[in-house]
Amino acid sequence: MLADRTDLSVIETLTVCLAGIAVVLFELALLAVLVWLLSKAVRAFEKKPAKAAAAEIPVQLAEAAVSAPAPAAVFAPNEVSLVNTDEQTAAMIMAIVSNESDIPLNHLAFKSIKLVEE
Helix, strand or coil, X not given: CCCCCCCCCHHHHHHHHHHHHHHHHHHHHHHHHHHHHHHHHHHHHHHHHHXXXXXXXXXXXXXXXXXXXXXXXXXXXXXXXXXXXXXXXXHHHHHHHHHHHCCCHHHCCCCEEEXXXX
């Protein structure tokens, strides 16, 4: 149709342009369908081994809990070592740290509070 002509009218140019856009959109739609089908196929194959692995995890965790000794606690979260300070000052420091950091006080763990002499 257009192989033997060198100049095109506006209508012919728009027709060629629209045909190219239609071909590209069709190929993109086809690619989207292929990706969707591939993802469905992969999910179908992944579900079968995941169920078998999920059944084995509680057994492995139970065996690990029985065989592993409990780690020794290095630090008790409710104990604070006060060095050269009284409990009122320590409580005030803990409240200020909690307020300034926007972390609830029960989520903070203070190991020690020491008065620094200037």
